[in-house]
Amino acid sequence: MLSFLADFERALLADDPSPDEGTWQPSRSVNYHTGLARLQLVVCMPDKSLKPRGAVLLQSYNLADGTACIKAHLTWAGSDATLIQAVFSKPGCDWKSEARRMAAQWMAGAPAAPVVAGEAPLLAEAAV
Template sequence: MHHRLLSFLTDFERSLAADDPAPDGGTWETSRMVNYHLGLARLDLQVRVGELPSSRGQVLVQGYQLADGTPCLKATLSWTGTERTTEHAIYAKPDVNWTSEARKIAAQWMAGAPAPQTEAPAETPEHLEAAV
């Protein structure tokens, strides 16, 4: 399963380069950290425009096996400037295309952080309103 960590990150990077080869007129710079023993990987994403790189976010990937022995990858996407994250699980099924899954997740990362969820105001029960 651990080979999926690096192949997923490679497919993710290729998708970024294909979809946006010159972000803001610069180039993508990435760095990877992998711990095969724990089944964890991290991809730091930066864009270099001129001399200074600018951080764009991270992708954290965890490879593990489900209780039935089926391999699974979980990718957590984060963006610089927000604490919002999204998680995506990819399950090994006979028809799963790992490269296609990496492209989909890269496209979601490129779309940016999800919008904040607005909570509806809590309704006050009628019996409490009468007491106030």
């Protein structure tokens, strides 16, 4: 999990080395016992203030057949939108590429909230 988060961070640094004219100040925490990890993405602005940008939450577990899986929950500051992605350990799976792909998805910004078309309300007519 820690190496996956580190690969995610490296991809962010490569794609955007000075976000908003500041520097990345990420914070990681990992609990291997519970299989949970968190990466808080914060930017230190030129005036030394901190600007939250979002977070990545990871859950690591094994499927019934013993296959390793990581589920990533991507969030963005100022948005209620989330994106959940799962990566399964399978032949040909490149964890670094998956981390880069998820970082690119996160850098693209929060997905648009689904638009639900409103239906015309049902009107009851009085019985005559």
